[in-house]
Amino acid sequence: MLTLYLIIATSVLSFISFQNHNILGRLIFNPFIVSKKGEWYRFISSGFIHADWIHLLVNMFVLFSFGGAVEHYFQEYFPNQGKVLFLILYFGGLMCSILPTYKKHRENPHYNALGASGAVSSVVFAFILFNPLQELCLYGILCLPGIIFGAIYLFYCYYMGKKGGDNINHDAHMWGAIYGFVFTILLKPELFIQFFNQIFHTYNDI
Numbered sequence: 001m002l003t004l005y006l007i008i009a010t011s012v013l014s015f016i017s018f019q020n021h022n023i024l025g026r027l028i029f030n031p032f033i034v035s036k037k038g039e040w041y042r043f044i045s046s047g048f049i050h051a052d053w054i055h056l057l058v059n060m061f062v063l064f065s066f067g068g069a070v071e072h073y074f075q076e077y078f079p080n081q082g083k084v085l086f087l088i089l090y091f092g093g094l095m096c097s098i099l100p101t102y103k104k105h106r107e108n109p110h111y112n113a114l115g116a117s118g119a120v121s122s123v124v125f126a127f128i129l130f131n132p133l134q135e136l137c138l139y140g141i142l143c144l145p146g147i148i149f150g151a152i153y154l155f156y157c158y159y160m161g162k163k164g165g166d167n168i169n170h171d172a173h174m175w176g177a178i179y180g181f182v183f184t185i186l187l188k189p190e191l192f193i194q195f196f197n198q199i200f201h202t203y204n205d206i
Contacts, residue, residue, distance in 0.1 A: 002083060003071055006067070007067075027042065067123055077191075093121065093180050098169075117173050117176065121180060122180025130195075133199065
């Protein structure tokens with residue numbers, strides 16, 4: 001249910017920002033403005049707007065695909081706090097994913113970032129922690145166990161973040177993913193043991 005609300009809110013605000021560049025300018029993450037004017041809300045607001053329809057649709061499709069399952073796991077493992085913790089996972093992922101960008105570009109008035117990718121990555125990697133062997137499919141074509149998909153994803157984000165030049169904030173994707181995995185472990189360390197047990201039990205059976 002929370003996932004659906006997040007998708008609706010993000011879609012509506014993104015659509016509005018497509019039509020109104022003044023609103024886009026007020027919500028987008030500009031590290032220089034945040035640093036000089038103290039507009040810290042941009043750490044959150046930037047996650048509700050997107051560059052274009054493809055950017056929005058990809059992020060919302062991935063959130064829809066994994067968000068409901070992660071919500072279910074959180075409510076199962078944390079019965080009285082599951083919804084609140086899921087929101088902390090999502091918005092914490094959004095903020096932590098953009099922190100390195102803030103530190104790197106806070107003196108650059110021309111740098112902007114937007115999108116929910118960091119938050120969505122945190123949800124995906126929380127899912128991988130719960131289901132490391134569940135196959136994840138890239139565009140319905142290439143399907144790999146979550147643990148392998150996650151490792152490739154992190155390597156790709158790290159490599160492309162260093163390479164740069166494609167106008168995508170790969171660092172935000174990577175740090176959002178790491179946050180989602182680590183945050184969930186910190187909530188319940190036994191999940192880390194369960195994570196490895198699932199992997200090694202399967203390979204031992206082979």
